[in-house]
Amino acid sequence: MSVGLAEMRALAGRLYAAAVTAADPALAVRRHFERHPDPGVAGHSTLIAVGKAAPAMLAEAREHVRGPVTALAVTHEGNETTVPGARVLTASHPVPSESGLQAGREILALLDAAGAADRVLALISGGGSALIPAPRAPLTLADKQAVNRLLLASGLDITAMNLVRQQLSELKGGGFLRHAAPAPVTGLILSDVIGNELGAVASGPTSPPLGTRQDALALLTRHGLLEQLPAAVRTLLETPETAAPLPAAENHLIGSNEQSLQAMRDAVAAGWTARIVSDRLVGDVADAAAEIVRAAREAPADRPTALIFGGETTVTLRGTGKGGRNQELALRVAEAMRDWSGDWTFLSGGTDGRDGPTDAAGGLVDGGTMARIAAAGQDVQALLANNDSHAALAAAGDLLLTGATGTNVADVQVMLLN
Incomplete structure (x- = not known):
């Protein structure tokens, strides 16, 4: 022929x-709720969508979640849209920005307000890591921006980059779970990560960290990047961790490469x-x-x-x-x-x-x-x-x-x- x-x-x-x-986010969310109809909740539902597919995922989820709802989506600039009954914020990608910092603060406030009778539904898609910077004290947005630029130019794969990012953030590496407790958290995840390691998608806001500060230090040292980090970042990574056990989450992979x-x-x-x-x-x-x-x-x-x-x-x-x-x-x-x-x-x-x-x-x-x-x-x-x-x-x-x-x-x- x-x-x-x-x-x-x-x-x-x-x-x-x-x-x-095939990766249509609304269809992926719809398929999930067809298999797992929403049971409702005694209190309030907080829906937080983060990533390049956030608006579409949130719009579909709003059609299936019952009871009183607060809904927020954070997506990349250029993807401006509206979702009925929800707020949609945009932020820069791949380097975090001031608008992303504000979005991260709004998410932290929503999570911290959740109680035991409430629940959080997290709709996670690729690109979310840069969209919601939430620097761990005493880091600043400028510190996070410098780290992101360094990692993006390093040749490291996405899992390695997210291992480092998680150590510097209040939201990454299970941050949704820490801040929402005692409210249960369910994650619907559209994976942009090869192998579908959920902790690497958007740096894993509803998943356990990919490693420890010591692991991040070893990785950065091995690739000759440690001395290029801002001093405050090196100090934080060198400080011993005292993290409490991470609450459990119910995560569902709903789409993949x-x-x-x-x-x-x-x-x-x-x-x-x-x-x-x-x-x-x-x-x-x-x-x-x-x-x-x-x-x-x-x-x-x-x-x-x-x-x-x-x-x-x-x-x-x-x-x-x-x-x-x-x-x-x-x-x-x-x-x-x-x-x-x-x-x-x-x-x-x-x-x-x-x-x-x-x-x-x-x-x-x-x-x-x-x-x-x-x-x-x-x-x-x-x-x-x-x-x-x-x-x-x-x-x-x-x-x-x-x-x-x-x-x-x-x-x-x-x-x-x-």
């Missing part, structure tokens, strides 16, 4: 859309062979690109093939350019595939519609990408060295531009070979 390049690019876009649809990959596989057009190669595409983007190209070289050459991947790679910043892990991954794949003899198309995108501090969700490249970049007078090697994948893909017309999707289950990739 012969398939044109335009058709392959369109198919890649449809598969990405299928992944996003794996579900989106399965939806992509099911949406592949008739006549194509499709398989999920990996749902653990992690680590440095250069290594991930090599893994994808290796899978392409090993794929059958006698029929159209869709190779599907999911995960969350990392970029170690060495330059001053603009981009994100999906854009750089797409550009590196295009570079490695430049001598491929057949037609191919590759898409890498964040299911949230955002990739780094840019307007793009990722990249959609093909066998002509490198030539288009060169024709625009750009040097791919220089742009990669400067972490400027956005400029390279913009020159080729290969940015994946979707706008905010309202959900987040990490990243998805598809390689189409014909």
Whole structure:
């Protein structure tokens, strides 16, 4: 079966859309309440939604929770919306801001007001970690911002970053449980973390910490980051912990990257062979690109093939350019595939519609990408060295531009070979 390049690019876009649809936060919440109808509560229900999918999750939950309710959502700037019967606040991501600090204070006040006859329903999705900074005394917002910038540029994976963040926050690493006690807490979690470690999603506000201060110190020392921390942060991490036992929570995983990959596989057009190669595409983007190209070289050459991947790679910043892990991954794949003899198309995108501090969700490249970049007078090697994948893909017309999707289950990739 012969398939044109335009058709392959369109198919890649449809598969990405299928992944996003499968992670629809309202449907995920609805499915949960269909399985677990709300029993009601003697007192008051406090609904707190945090993350990129917060408004949609909260709107759906409001349809199912009975009795008197207070409802608050905190989501990222650019996702401004309204939810009937609730307040919606926005804050910056991925570096926390003053607006996020105020949102964190509002959440703390709601949690601290809960009593034994009340209950807290936490609706958690990816991106929540940066949205609600609540620095542990004596840390300041500036301290948290400095730590976040350092971690984002370090190349550490999301679990390692959240291990550190949890030690510095009143809300992360089970903070909802500590502050809401004695009220019971239920968490509905849309996971953007590969492997679905609940303590790593939004830094685990309803889950036990991923480790201790000593663990965070060891991690930072091992990666040569400790001396780059603000002095107040180092002092806090070096202070022995005296934490009380953490109250229990009832957590439910309601959506994940794996579900989106399965939806992509099911949406592949008739006549194509499709398989999920990996749902653990992690680590440095250069290594991930090599893994994808290796899978392409090993794929059958006698029929159209869709190779599907999911995960969350990392970029170690060495330059001053603009981009994100999906854009750089797409550009590196295009570079490695430049001598491929057949037609191919590759898409890498964040299911949230955002990739780094840019307007793009990722990249959609093909066998002509490198030539288009060169024709625009750009040097791919220089742009990669400067972490400027956005400029390279913009020159080729290969940015994946979707706008905010309202959900987040990490990243998805598809390689189409014909």
